[in-house]
Amino acid sequence: MKSIVIGVIGADVHAVGNRIIEYTLTREGYNVVNVGVLSSQEDFINAAIETSAPLIMVSSLYGHGELDCRGMRDKCNEAGLKDVLLYVGGNIVVGKQDFKDVEKRFKDMGFDRVYPPGTTIDMVLDTIKQDLGGVE
Protein backbone atom coordinates (compact mmCIF):
# COMPACT_ATOMS: atom_id res chain seq x y z
CA MET A 1 0.00 0.00 0.00
CA LYS A 2 1.35 3.40 -0.92
CA SER A 3 1.65 5.95 1.83
CA ILE A 4 0.66 9.59 1.55
CA VAL A 5 1.59 12.09 4.26
CA ILE A 6 -1.07 14.75 4.82
CA GLY A 7 -1.44 17.59 7.31
CA VAL A 8 -2.11 21.29 7.86
CA ILE A 9 1.03 23.37 7.96
CA GLY A 10 2.02 26.25 10.23
CA ALA A 11 -0.11 27.91 12.90
CA ASP A 12 -3.24 26.72 11.13
CA VAL A 13 -5.87 24.75 13.05
CA HIS A 14 -8.42 24.02 10.30
CA ALA A 15 -9.18 20.37 10.95
CA VAL A 16 -12.29 19.61 8.90
CA GLY A 17 -10.77 19.54 5.42
CA ASN A 18 -7.88 17.50 6.82
CA ARG A 19 -10.34 14.86 7.99
CA ILE A 20 -12.11 14.81 4.62
CA ILE A 21 -8.81 14.29 2.83
CA GLU A 22 -7.85 11.47 5.21
CA TYR A 23 -11.25 9.81 4.74
CA THR A 24 -11.20 10.06 0.97
CA LEU A 25 -7.63 8.87 0.43
CA THR A 26 -8.13 5.95 2.84
CA ARG A 27 -11.24 4.97 0.92
CA GLU A 28 -9.21 5.08 -2.27
CA GLY A 29 -6.80 2.50 -0.83
CA TYR A 30 -3.87 4.62 0.30
CA ASN A 31 -2.12 4.34 3.64
CA VAL A 32 -2.78 7.83 4.96
CA VAL A 33 -0.25 9.19 7.42
CA ASN A 34 -1.91 12.23 8.95
CA VAL A 35 0.36 14.56 10.91
CA GLY A 36 -2.69 16.70 11.74
CA VAL A 37 -3.05 20.44 12.24
CA LEU A 38 -0.38 22.86 13.49
CA SER A 39 2.32 20.81 11.80
CA SER A 40 5.82 21.97 10.99
CA GLN A 41 7.73 21.12 7.82
CA GLU A 42 9.82 18.72 9.90
CA ASP A 43 6.70 16.85 11.04
CA PHE A 44 5.77 16.17 7.41
CA ILE A 45 9.32 15.23 6.43
CA ASN A 46 9.99 12.93 9.39
CA ALA A 47 6.72 11.12 8.74
CA ALA A 48 7.63 10.68 5.07
CA ILE A 49 11.04 9.23 5.97
CA GLU A 50 9.70 6.66 8.40
CA THR A 51 6.82 5.59 6.15
CA SER A 52 8.67 5.84 2.82
CA ALA A 53 5.82 7.96 1.45
CA PRO A 54 6.26 9.06 -2.16
CA LEU A 55 3.88 12.01 -1.69
CA ILE A 56 3.48 14.79 0.87
CA MET A 57 0.26 16.75 0.63
CA VAL A 58 0.33 20.08 2.45
CA SER A 59 -2.88 21.92 3.32
CA SER A 60 -3.12 25.53 4.38
CA LEU A 61 -6.30 27.50 4.81
CA TYR A 62 -5.35 30.60 6.76
CA GLY A 63 -3.43 32.56 4.16
CA HIS A 64 0.11 32.18 5.45
CA GLY A 65 0.97 29.11 3.38
CA GLU A 66 3.58 30.93 1.41
CA LEU A 67 5.61 31.71 4.52
CA ASP A 68 5.07 28.25 6.02
CA CYS A 69 6.09 26.35 2.86
CA ARG A 70 9.25 28.26 2.09
CA GLY A 71 12.34 26.07 2.11
CA MET A 72 10.42 22.81 2.38
CA ARG A 73 11.89 21.33 -0.80
CA ASP A 74 15.40 22.13 0.42
CA LYS A 75 14.70 20.36 3.69
CA CYS A 76 13.35 17.34 1.79
CA ASN A 77 16.54 17.21 -0.23
CA GLU A 78 18.58 17.50 2.93
CA ALA A 79 16.61 14.64 4.49
CA GLY A 80 17.27 12.35 1.52
CA LEU A 81 13.77 12.72 0.08
CA LYS A 82 14.78 14.22 -3.23
CA ASP A 83 12.18 12.25 -5.19
CA VAL A 84 9.23 12.92 -2.90
CA LEU A 85 6.28 14.66 -4.56
CA LEU A 86 5.03 17.84 -2.89
CA TYR A 87 1.42 18.98 -3.33
CA VAL A 88 -0.06 22.09 -1.75
CA GLY A 89 -3.63 23.33 -1.67
CA GLY A 90 -6.19 25.46 0.18
CA ASN A 91 -6.17 29.21 0.63
CA ILE A 92 -2.44 29.30 0.32
CA VAL A 93 -1.89 33.05 -0.09
CA VAL A 94 -3.26 36.26 1.35
CA GLY A 95 -6.15 37.94 -0.46
CA LYS A 96 -7.34 37.43 -4.02
CA GLN A 97 -4.32 37.03 -6.27
CA ASP A 98 -3.98 35.80 -9.82
CA PHE A 99 -3.61 32.06 -9.37
CA LYS A 100 -1.15 31.76 -12.26
CA ASP A 101 1.32 33.90 -10.28
CA VAL A 102 0.67 31.96 -7.12
CA GLU A 103 1.19 28.62 -8.85
CA LYS A 104 4.45 29.84 -10.35
CA ARG A 105 5.74 31.05 -6.98
CA PHE A 106 5.01 27.71 -5.32
CA LYS A 107 6.47 25.73 -8.22
CA ASP A 108 9.60 27.85 -7.95
CA MET A 109 9.71 26.82 -4.30
CA GLY A 110 9.83 23.20 -5.45
CA PHE A 111 6.18 22.12 -5.17
CA ASP A 112 5.10 19.71 -7.90
CA ARG A 113 1.40 20.50 -7.85
CA VAL A 114 -0.36 23.61 -6.59
CA TYR A 115 -4.13 23.81 -6.20
CA PRO A 116 -6.35 26.93 -6.01
CA PRO A 117 -9.06 27.56 -3.40
CA GLY A 118 -12.17 25.46 -3.91
CA THR A 119 -10.36 22.38 -5.21
CA THR A 120 -11.80 19.28 -3.51
CA ILE A 121 -9.77 16.14 -2.91
CA ASP A 122 -12.00 14.20 -5.33
CA MET A 123 -10.86 16.46 -8.15
CA VAL A 124 -7.23 15.50 -7.49
CA LEU A 125 -7.60 11.72 -7.23
CA ASP A 126 -6.84 11.03 -10.89
CA THR A 127 -3.69 13.12 -10.72
CA ILE A 128 -2.53 11.28 -7.62
CA LYS A 129 -3.09 7.92 -9.31
CA GLN A 130 -1.19 9.12 -12.33
CA ASP A 131 1.71 10.51 -10.27
CA LEU A 132 2.01 7.47 -8.00
CA GLY A 133 1.43 4.94 -10.73
CA GLY A 134 -1.92 3.71 -9.38
CA VAL A 135 -2.91 1.99 -6.14
CA GLU A 136 -1.17 -1.31 -5.48
Place this chain on the structure above:
Amino acid sequence: MGCYLLVDFGSTFTKLTAVDLEKEDIIGTSKAMTTVETNIIEGYQHALANLYQQIGKTIVFDKIVACSSAAGGLKMAAIGLVEELTTEAAKRVCLGAGAKVDLVLSHHINNQELQQILDKKIDIILLAGGANGGNSECVIHNAQKLAESNITAPIVFAGNKDASDEIIRILSSAQKTFFICENVMPKLNVLNINDARDRIKDIFVKNIIEAKGIKKVEAIIDRVILPTPHAVLVAAELLSKGFDDEKGLGDIMLADVGGATTDIYSIADGLPTHMNAMLTGLEEPFAKRTVEGDLGMRYSSLGILQSMTPSDIAHYGHQQLDIEKECIYRHEHVDFIPESNHDFIVEDVLAKRCIDVAVKRHVGHLTSVYTPMGMMYHQTGKDLTNVSSFIGTGGAVIAHRDPKTLLQEALSSDQKAMELRPKHPDYYIDQDYILSAMGLLSIDYPMIALRIMKKRIIKL
Protein backbone atom coordinates in the same frame (compact mmCIF):
# COMPACT_ATOMS: atom_id res chain seq x y z
CA MET B 1 1.55 -18.78 53.38
CA GLY B 2 4.99 -18.07 54.69
CA CYS B 3 7.86 -15.73 54.09
CA TYR B 4 9.37 -14.28 50.94
CA LEU B 5 12.82 -12.82 50.54
CA LEU B 6 13.31 -10.15 47.92
CA VAL B 7 16.85 -9.32 46.88
CA ASP B 8 18.14 -6.29 45.00
CA PHE B 9 21.70 -6.67 43.69
CA GLY B 10 22.64 -3.02 43.27
CA SER B 11 25.84 -1.60 41.87
CA THR B 12 27.04 -0.78 45.39
CA PHE B 13 24.75 -2.57 47.85
CA THR B 14 22.95 -5.88 47.94
CA LYS B 15 19.65 -5.10 49.65
CA LEU B 16 17.33 -7.62 51.23
CA THR B 17 13.67 -7.24 52.13
CA ALA B 18 11.97 -10.03 54.06
CA VAL B 19 8.19 -10.19 53.86
CA ASP B 20 5.66 -12.06 55.98
CA LEU B 21 2.87 -12.91 53.56
CA GLU B 22 0.38 -13.75 56.33
CA LYS B 23 0.75 -10.43 58.11
CA GLU B 24 1.17 -8.59 54.82
CA ASP B 25 4.11 -6.68 56.17
CA ILE B 26 7.87 -6.36 56.08
CA ILE B 27 9.77 -8.32 58.71
CA GLY B 28 13.09 -6.62 58.14
CA THR B 29 15.50 -5.11 55.66
CA SER B 30 19.28 -5.21 55.47
CA LYS B 31 22.16 -4.52 53.17
CA ALA B 32 25.80 -5.36 52.50
CA MET B 33 28.33 -4.50 49.83
CA THR B 34 27.75 -6.18 46.47
CA THR B 35 30.57 -8.56 45.59
CA VAL B 36 30.05 -9.23 41.93
CA GLU B 37 33.77 -8.97 41.11
CA THR B 38 34.67 -11.90 43.36
CA ASN B 39 31.60 -13.99 44.04
CA ILE B 40 28.19 -12.38 44.25
CA ILE B 41 27.09 -14.99 46.80
CA GLU B 42 29.44 -13.55 49.48
CA GLY B 43 27.73 -10.16 49.57
CA TYR B 44 24.36 -11.83 49.63
CA GLN B 45 25.36 -13.98 52.60
CA HIS B 46 26.67 -10.97 54.51
CA ALA B 47 23.40 -9.21 53.95
CA LEU B 48 21.49 -12.29 55.02
CA ALA B 49 23.53 -12.54 58.22
CA ASN B 50 22.74 -8.88 58.92
CA LEU B 51 19.09 -9.55 58.35
CA TYR B 52 19.03 -12.54 60.74
CA GLN B 53 20.83 -10.51 63.34
CA GLN B 54 18.32 -7.71 63.01
CA ILE B 55 15.31 -9.99 63.31
CA GLY B 56 16.98 -12.05 66.02
CA LYS B 57 16.37 -15.43 64.42
CA THR B 58 16.85 -17.35 61.20
CA ILE B 59 13.94 -17.81 58.83
CA VAL B 60 13.27 -20.43 56.22
CA PHE B 61 12.03 -18.56 53.15
CA ASP B 62 9.49 -20.12 50.81
CA LYS B 63 10.83 -18.25 47.87
CA ILE B 64 13.78 -15.97 47.19
CA VAL B 65 13.69 -13.83 44.06
CA ALA B 66 16.01 -11.06 42.98
CA CYS B 67 16.38 -8.10 40.67
CA SER B 68 19.73 -6.76 39.63
CA SER B 69 21.48 -3.63 38.49
CA ALA B 70 24.91 -4.93 39.49
CA ALA B 71 27.93 -4.99 37.18
CA GLY B 72 26.84 -1.88 35.32
CA GLY B 73 23.16 -2.79 35.06
CA LEU B 74 21.76 -3.50 31.63
CA LYS B 75 23.55 -1.40 29.02
CA MET B 76 21.70 -0.92 25.77
CA ALA B 77 22.10 0.77 22.43
CA ALA B 78 18.93 2.09 20.79
CA ILE B 79 19.07 2.35 17.00
CA GLY B 80 16.33 3.95 14.90
CA LEU B 81 15.75 5.99 11.78
CA VAL B 82 14.48 9.51 12.54
CA GLU B 83 15.66 10.90 15.86
CA GLU B 84 12.25 12.10 17.06
CA LEU B 85 10.39 8.99 15.88
CA THR B 86 11.71 5.41 15.78
CA THR B 87 14.94 6.32 17.57
CA GLU B 88 12.97 7.93 20.40
CA ALA B 89 10.55 4.97 20.45
CA ALA B 90 13.47 2.54 20.69
CA LYS B 91 15.00 4.58 23.51
CA ARG B 92 11.74 4.55 25.45
CA VAL B 93 11.47 0.78 25.08
CA CYS B 94 14.97 0.37 26.54
CA LEU B 95 14.18 2.68 29.46
CA GLY B 96 10.88 0.88 30.05
CA ALA B 97 12.76 -2.42 30.21
CA GLY B 98 14.96 -1.00 32.97
CA ALA B 99 18.05 -0.49 30.86
CA LYS B 100 20.66 2.24 30.80
CA VAL B 101 20.67 3.64 27.29
CA ASP B 102 24.36 4.22 26.74
CA LEU B 103 24.16 4.79 23.02
CA VAL B 104 21.46 6.29 20.80
CA LEU B 105 21.98 6.06 17.03
CA SER B 106 19.84 7.26 14.12
CA HIS B 107 19.83 6.85 10.35
CA HIS B 108 22.58 4.79 8.65
CA ILE B 109 25.12 3.67 11.23
CA ASN B 110 28.81 3.91 10.37
CA ASN B 111 31.98 2.09 11.41
CA GLN B 112 32.77 4.61 14.10
CA GLU B 113 29.38 4.00 15.70
CA LEU B 114 29.88 0.23 15.50
CA GLN B 115 33.13 0.74 17.37
CA GLN B 116 31.25 2.69 20.04
CA ILE B 117 28.94 -0.30 20.55
CA LEU B 118 32.03 -2.41 21.23
CA ASP B 119 33.80 0.22 23.35
CA LYS B 120 30.81 0.87 25.56
CA LYS B 121 30.38 -2.87 26.15
CA ILE B 122 26.73 -2.76 25.15
CA ASP B 123 24.76 -5.76 26.49
CA ILE B 124 21.79 -5.69 24.12
CA ILE B 125 21.16 -3.79 20.88
CA LEU B 126 17.64 -2.70 20.00
CA LEU B 127 17.38 -2.23 16.25
CA ALA B 128 14.36 -0.28 15.03
CA GLY B 129 13.55 1.89 12.02
CA GLY B 130 10.60 2.51 9.75
CA ALA B 131 6.89 2.30 10.44
CA ASN B 132 5.28 -0.93 9.17
CA GLY B 133 5.06 -0.66 5.40
CA GLY B 134 7.48 2.25 5.45
CA ASN B 135 11.22 2.59 5.14
CA SER B 136 13.07 -0.72 5.27
CA GLU B 137 16.23 0.26 3.42
CA CYS B 138 17.85 1.94 6.43
CA VAL B 139 17.17 -0.81 8.96
CA ILE B 140 18.44 -3.44 6.51
CA HIS B 141 21.61 -1.39 6.02
CA ASN B 142 22.06 -1.21 9.78
CA ALA B 143 21.50 -4.96 10.19
CA GLN B 144 24.07 -5.56 7.48
CA LYS B 145 26.55 -3.33 9.32
CA LEU B 146 25.98 -5.21 12.57
CA ALA B 147 26.32 -8.51 10.73
CA GLU B 148 29.69 -7.51 9.29
CA SER B 149 31.06 -6.41 12.69
CA ASN B 150 32.52 -8.49 15.55
CA ILE B 151 29.67 -7.48 17.82
CA THR B 152 28.41 -10.44 19.83
CA ALA B 153 25.73 -8.68 21.87
CA PRO B 154 22.21 -10.02 21.23
CA ILE B 155 20.26 -7.94 18.73
CA VAL B 156 16.55 -7.32 19.18
CA PHE B 157 14.93 -6.33 15.91
CA ALA B 158 11.78 -4.26 16.41
CA GLY B 159 11.50 -2.23 13.23
CA ASN B 160 9.47 -2.26 10.01
CA LYS B 161 7.90 -5.73 9.75
CA ASP B 162 8.38 -5.68 5.97
CA ALA B 163 12.13 -5.91 6.55
CA SER B 164 12.06 -8.83 8.96
CA ASP B 165 12.60 -11.65 6.42
CA GLU B 166 15.65 -9.90 5.06
CA ILE B 167 16.92 -9.13 8.56
CA ILE B 168 16.55 -12.77 9.59
CA ARG B 169 18.52 -13.80 6.52
CA ILE B 170 21.31 -11.30 7.16
CA LEU B 171 21.70 -11.91 10.88
CA SER B 172 21.39 -15.70 10.77
CA SER B 173 23.96 -16.03 8.00
CA ALA B 174 26.33 -13.94 10.13
CA GLN B 175 25.52 -16.21 13.10
CA LYS B 176 24.44 -13.40 15.37
CA THR B 177 22.18 -13.92 18.35
CA PHE B 178 18.98 -12.13 17.44
CA PHE B 179 15.30 -11.90 18.22
CA ILE B 180 12.44 -10.59 16.10
CA CYS B 181 9.78 -8.49 17.83
CA GLU B 182 6.84 -6.28 16.98
CA ASN B 183 7.69 -2.87 15.62
CA VAL B 184 8.25 -0.23 18.34
CA MET B 185 6.46 2.29 16.12
CA PRO B 186 4.03 0.33 13.90
CA LYS B 187 2.33 3.53 12.70
CA LEU B 188 3.49 7.11 12.75
CA ASN B 189 3.60 8.45 16.33
CA VAL B 190 2.15 5.21 17.75
CA LEU B 191 4.32 3.65 20.41
CA ASN B 192 4.31 -0.14 20.92
CA ILE B 193 6.46 -0.97 23.91
CA ASN B 194 5.35 -4.28 25.37
CA ASP B 195 6.60 -6.96 23.00
CA ALA B 196 10.16 -5.68 22.64
CA ARG B 197 10.37 -4.76 26.34
CA ASP B 198 9.36 -8.26 27.46
CA ARG B 199 11.86 -9.79 25.08
CA ILE B 200 14.64 -7.60 26.46
CA LYS B 201 13.69 -8.73 29.97
CA ASP B 202 13.91 -12.38 28.87
CA ILE B 203 17.32 -11.88 27.30
CA PHE B 204 18.49 -10.14 30.45
CA VAL B 205 17.42 -13.08 32.59
CA LYS B 206 18.71 -15.78 30.22
CA ASN B 207 21.94 -14.30 28.82
CA ILE B 208 23.08 -11.09 30.42
CA ILE B 209 23.14 -11.98 34.10
CA GLU B 210 25.10 -15.10 33.25
CA ALA B 211 27.69 -13.09 31.33
CA LYS B 212 28.03 -10.72 34.28
CA GLY B 213 28.53 -13.46 36.86
CA ILE B 214 25.24 -12.77 38.60
CA LYS B 215 23.64 -16.06 37.66
CA LYS B 216 25.91 -17.91 40.09
CA VAL B 217 23.65 -16.75 42.88
CA GLU B 218 20.84 -18.90 41.48
CA ALA B 219 22.60 -21.82 43.17
CA ILE B 220 21.20 -20.60 46.48
CA ILE B 221 18.23 -18.41 45.58
CA ASP B 222 15.35 -19.16 43.24
CA ARG B 223 15.75 -16.71 40.40
CA VAL B 224 16.94 -13.34 39.23
CA ILE B 225 13.92 -12.12 37.33
CA LEU B 226 14.19 -8.44 36.45
CA PRO B 227 16.52 -5.50 35.99
CA THR B 228 15.97 -3.35 39.12
CA PRO B 229 14.51 -0.26 37.40
CA HIS B 230 11.97 -2.48 35.71
CA ALA B 231 10.93 -3.87 39.11
CA VAL B 232 10.46 -0.28 40.34
CA LEU B 233 8.33 0.53 37.30
CA VAL B 234 6.17 -2.55 37.94
CA ALA B 235 5.71 -1.51 41.58
CA ALA B 236 4.88 2.08 40.68
CA GLU B 237 2.31 0.95 38.16
CA LEU B 238 0.68 -1.34 40.70
CA LEU B 239 0.63 1.39 43.33
CA SER B 240 -0.99 3.74 40.84
CA LYS B 241 -3.62 1.43 39.37
CA GLY B 242 -4.50 -0.65 42.41
CA PHE B 243 -5.49 -4.31 42.24
CA ASP B 244 -8.97 -5.85 42.28
CA ASP B 245 -10.98 -3.89 44.85
CA GLU B 246 -7.92 -2.44 46.58
CA LYS B 247 -7.63 1.10 45.27
CA GLY B 248 -4.36 2.57 44.03
CA LEU B 249 -3.14 6.13 44.45
CA GLY B 250 -4.14 7.23 40.96
CA ASP B 251 -1.71 9.20 38.81
CA ILE B 252 1.71 9.18 40.43
CA MET B 253 5.21 10.45 39.92
CA LEU B 254 8.34 9.13 41.55
CA ALA B 255 11.83 10.57 41.91
CA ASP B 256 14.76 8.34 42.85
CA VAL B 257 17.87 10.40 43.54
CA GLY B 258 20.91 8.15 43.51
CA GLY B 259 24.66 8.62 43.57
CA ALA B 260 25.13 8.23 39.82
CA THR B 261 21.70 8.93 38.31
CA THR B 262 18.37 10.53 39.02
CA ASP B 263 15.45 8.45 37.77
CA ILE B 264 11.96 9.84 37.32
CA TYR B 265 8.91 7.65 36.80
CA SER B 266 5.41 8.77 35.93
CA ILE B 267 2.34 6.59 35.80
CA ALA B 268 -0.30 8.68 34.06
CA ASP B 269 -1.84 9.25 30.64
CA GLY B 270 -0.63 12.84 30.63
CA LEU B 271 -3.25 14.07 28.19
CA PRO B 272 -3.63 17.85 27.78
CA THR B 273 -5.46 19.69 30.56
CA HIS B 274 -4.77 23.09 29.05
CA MET B 275 -7.67 24.45 26.99
CA ASN B 276 -5.83 25.32 23.78
CA ALA B 277 -3.13 22.66 23.85
CA MET B 278 -2.63 20.31 20.90
CA LEU B 279 -0.71 17.11 21.52
CA THR B 280 2.22 16.69 19.13
CA GLY B 281 4.93 14.14 18.54
CA LEU B 282 5.41 10.49 19.41
CA GLU B 283 2.90 8.91 21.77
CA GLU B 284 4.01 8.78 25.41
CA PRO B 285 4.06 5.55 27.44
CA PHE B 286 1.52 5.35 30.30
CA ALA B 287 4.29 4.10 32.59
CA LYS B 288 7.24 6.26 31.68
CA ARG B 289 10.77 6.20 33.05
CA THR B 290 13.57 8.64 32.33
CA VAL B 291 17.12 8.40 33.61
CA GLU B 292 19.45 11.35 33.96
CA GLY B 293 22.98 10.02 33.89
CA ASP B 294 24.45 13.48 34.50
CA LEU B 295 22.54 14.15 37.72
CA GLY B 296 23.58 12.27 40.82
CA MET B 297 24.69 13.11 44.34
CA ARG B 298 28.19 11.56 44.08
CA TYR B 299 29.53 10.04 40.86
CA SER B 300 27.58 12.57 38.80
CA SER B 301 27.82 15.61 41.07
CA LEU B 302 29.83 17.45 38.42
CA GLY B 303 26.79 17.22 36.16
CA ILE B 304 24.77 19.10 38.77
CA LEU B 305 27.40 21.80 38.73
CA GLN B 306 27.17 22.00 34.95
CA SER B 307 23.43 22.47 35.12
CA MET B 308 23.97 25.66 37.13
CA THR B 309 24.52 29.09 35.64
CA PRO B 310 27.29 31.36 36.98
CA SER B 311 24.56 33.43 38.61
CA ASP B 312 23.20 30.35 40.43
CA ILE B 313 26.68 29.57 41.74
CA ALA B 314 27.19 33.17 42.82
CA HIS B 315 23.80 33.12 44.52
CA TYR B 316 24.90 30.17 46.67
CA GLY B 317 28.23 31.91 47.19
CA HIS B 318 26.39 34.70 48.99
CA GLN B 319 25.02 32.05 51.36
CA GLN B 320 28.58 30.93 52.16
CA LEU B 321 28.21 27.79 50.01
CA ASP B 322 31.05 27.04 47.62
CA ILE B 323 29.01 24.74 45.36
CA GLU B 324 31.85 24.20 42.94
CA LYS B 325 34.16 22.93 45.68
CA GLU B 326 31.43 20.79 47.23
CA CYS B 327 30.52 19.11 43.92
CA ILE B 328 34.12 18.30 43.13
CA TYR B 329 34.63 16.93 46.63
CA ARG B 330 31.62 14.64 46.35
CA HIS B 331 32.72 13.46 42.92
CA GLU B 332 36.10 12.50 44.34
CA HIS B 333 34.73 11.01 47.57
CA VAL B 334 31.79 8.93 46.49
CA ASP B 335 31.44 7.33 49.93
CA PHE B 336 30.99 10.76 51.58
CA ILE B 337 28.28 10.81 54.25
CA PRO B 338 26.91 14.21 55.38
CA GLU B 339 27.37 14.98 59.07
CA SER B 340 27.52 18.68 59.82
CA ASN B 341 24.76 21.20 59.38
CA HIS B 342 26.69 22.67 56.48
CA ASP B 343 26.90 19.25 54.77
CA PHE B 344 23.14 18.86 55.00
CA ILE B 345 22.54 22.30 53.52
CA VAL B 346 24.74 21.43 50.55
CA GLU B 347 23.05 18.04 50.14
CA ASP B 348 19.72 19.85 50.13
CA VAL B 349 20.84 22.22 47.37
CA LEU B 350 22.18 19.37 45.23
CA ALA B 351 19.25 17.00 45.72
CA LYS B 352 16.80 19.79 44.93
CA ARG B 353 18.71 20.57 41.76
CA CYS B 354 18.74 16.89 40.70
CA ILE B 355 14.98 16.55 41.11
CA ASP B 356 14.24 19.94 39.59
CA VAL B 357 16.25 19.34 36.41
CA ALA B 358 15.27 15.67 36.05
CA VAL B 359 11.58 16.58 36.42
CA LYS B 360 11.98 19.35 33.85
CA ARG B 361 13.33 16.80 31.37
CA HIS B 362 10.66 14.23 32.19
CA VAL B 363 7.48 16.30 32.02
CA GLY B 364 5.86 17.65 28.87
CA HIS B 365 6.29 21.21 27.69
CA LEU B 366 4.07 23.78 26.06
CA THR B 367 5.23 26.02 23.26
CA SER B 368 2.98 28.85 22.20
CA VAL B 369 1.84 29.45 18.64
CA TYR B 370 0.07 32.64 17.58
CA THR B 371 -2.74 31.70 15.23
CA PRO B 372 -5.57 33.66 13.67
CA MET B 373 -7.79 31.81 16.17
CA GLY B 374 -5.83 33.22 19.10
CA MET B 375 -3.01 31.74 21.14
CA MET B 376 -2.63 27.98 20.79
CA TYR B 377 -0.11 25.66 22.38
CA HIS B 378 1.85 22.65 21.21
CA GLN B 379 2.11 20.08 24.00
CA THR B 380 5.14 17.82 23.62
CA GLY B 381 5.27 15.07 26.24
CA LYS B 382 3.05 14.31 29.21
CA ASP B 383 0.92 16.85 31.03
CA LEU B 384 1.52 15.87 34.65
CA THR B 385 -0.01 18.96 36.27
CA ASN B 386 -2.82 16.94 37.84
CA VAL B 387 -0.68 14.13 39.23
CA SER B 388 -2.02 13.53 42.72
CA SER B 389 0.92 11.80 44.42
CA PHE B 390 4.64 12.49 44.26
CA ILE B 391 6.94 9.92 45.87
CA GLY B 392 10.53 10.60 46.79
CA THR B 393 13.20 7.97 47.36
CA GLY B 394 16.95 7.45 47.13
CA GLY B 395 19.58 8.20 49.75
CA ALA B 396 19.49 11.98 49.45
CA VAL B 397 15.73 12.12 50.01
CA ILE B 398 15.57 9.46 52.71
CA ALA B 399 18.40 11.00 54.75
CA HIS B 400 17.02 14.51 54.34
CA ARG B 401 15.84 16.26 57.48
CA ASP B 402 12.78 17.77 55.85
CA PRO B 403 11.93 15.71 52.78
CA LYS B 404 8.55 17.36 52.23
CA THR B 405 10.03 20.83 51.83
CA LEU B 406 12.77 19.39 49.63
CA LEU B 407 10.28 17.78 47.26
CA GLN B 408 7.96 20.78 47.32
CA GLU B 409 10.70 23.24 46.46
CA ALA B 410 12.24 20.97 43.81
CA LEU B 411 8.87 20.59 42.13
CA SER B 412 7.83 24.22 42.35
CA SER B 413 6.45 25.51 39.07
CA ASP B 414 7.11 29.20 39.83
CA GLN B 415 8.53 30.84 36.70
CA LYS B 416 8.08 27.56 34.83
CA ALA B 417 4.59 27.97 33.43
CA MET B 418 5.41 26.12 30.23
CA GLU B 419 6.65 23.00 32.05
CA LEU B 420 3.79 20.63 32.84
CA ARG B 421 4.90 19.77 36.39
CA PRO B 422 2.60 18.44 39.11
CA LYS B 423 0.84 21.43 40.67
CA HIS B 424 -0.49 20.32 44.04
CA PRO B 425 0.41 16.69 44.67
CA ASP B 426 0.46 14.92 48.02
CA TYR B 427 4.04 14.05 48.95
CA TYR B 428 5.16 10.57 50.00
CA ILE B 429 8.46 9.00 50.96
CA ASP B 430 9.67 5.46 50.40
CA GLN B 431 11.64 5.43 53.63
CA ASP B 432 12.81 1.82 53.50
CA TYR B 433 13.54 1.72 49.79
CA ILE B 434 11.06 -1.08 49.23
CA LEU B 435 9.78 -0.28 45.74
CA SER B 436 11.97 -2.70 43.78
CA ALA B 437 11.26 -5.46 46.32
CA MET B 438 7.52 -4.84 46.01
CA GLY B 439 7.82 -4.96 42.22
CA LEU B 440 9.32 -8.43 42.59
CA LEU B 441 6.73 -9.57 45.13
CA SER B 442 3.89 -8.31 42.95
CA ILE B 443 4.65 -10.90 40.30
CA ASP B 444 3.31 -13.61 42.62
CA TYR B 445 1.31 -11.60 45.15
CA PRO B 446 0.17 -8.27 43.70
CA MET B 447 -2.46 -7.69 46.39
CA ILE B 448 0.00 -8.15 49.25
CA ALA B 449 2.64 -6.01 47.53
CA LEU B 450 0.09 -3.24 47.05
CA ARG B 451 -1.06 -3.34 50.68
CA ILE B 452 2.51 -3.26 51.96
CA MET B 453 3.32 -0.28 49.75
CA LYS B 454 0.25 1.59 50.96
CA LYS B 455 1.32 0.89 54.53
CA ARG B 456 5.04 1.59 54.19
CA ILE B 457 5.19 4.45 51.73
CA ILE B 458 4.42 7.27 54.07
CA LYS B 459 2.53 10.44 53.32
CA LEU B 460 4.44 13.53 54.36
